[in-house]
Amino acid sequence: DAKTTQPTSMDCAEGRAANLPCNHSTISGNEYVYWYRQIHSQGPQYIIHGLKNNETNEMASLIITEDRKSSTLILPHATLRDTAVYYCIVRLGGSNYKLTFGKGTLLTVNP
C-alpha cells in the first residue's frame, strides 16, 4: 500500500470549514483513498473514500487532485464533536485488503 503524509495537528474554529490535507504521491492506479477518524477511546469511524472523482456524503467532502498524489478532506461546518484524529489511508479495493494506519492528524475544533 502507498504511504501517506499528514500534518500532525490542526486547529479549526467551530462553525468553520476544516480542510485536512493528505499526500500520497506513490499511490497506484487501483488504490483508493480512505478517510477515517478516531475519537478518543473509540474505534475508528469511516468517513469517506474515493478513487479519482471528488466525493461528498453527509459527513464530508473528499477532493482528490487530478494526478491523485494528494487529497483534502473537508468538513464543511466543524463542530466540537469533530475533534478527533483523522487518518488518510490508501488501500486497494476489495473486502480482504487491510488498512494500514499512520499517525494521522489531530484536529482540534475550538469554540
Next chain:
Amino acid sequence: GAVVSQHPSWVICKSGTSVKIECRSLDFQATTMFWYRQFPKQSLMLMATSNEGSKATYEQGVEKDKFLINHASLTLSTLTVTSAHPEDSSFYICSATNAQRNNSPLHFGNGTRLTVT
C-alpha cells in the same frame, strides 16, 4: 449502515488467565475480519487477518499461539489472549467489511479495553 459489534467493551483479568473478545458483523456477512491493537498515544497496529473457515494470517511479530483467532462463521470472529501478561494490556479493535458489496469500506467495532493485573 454497516455495524460491527465488539464484546466486551472492557475487561480486567489477572496475569496468566485467558480472555476472549468477540467481534460480530450485525447486518452483513464478513468473510474477512481484521484485528488491531492500539497502545496509548499510538496508532492502530494490525495484528492479524481473520478468514472465515480458514487459519488467520498474523503480522510479523505477533505470536499466533498467544493471540488465538477463530472465525467460525460469516458474522463472528473471536480473539483469545492466552496467558495474559500486563504488557498485553491494550485497546483491541476489530474491523470487517461487507463481502457481498464491491469496494465496501471497512467498519470498526468500538474496541475492547483489556487491563491485565
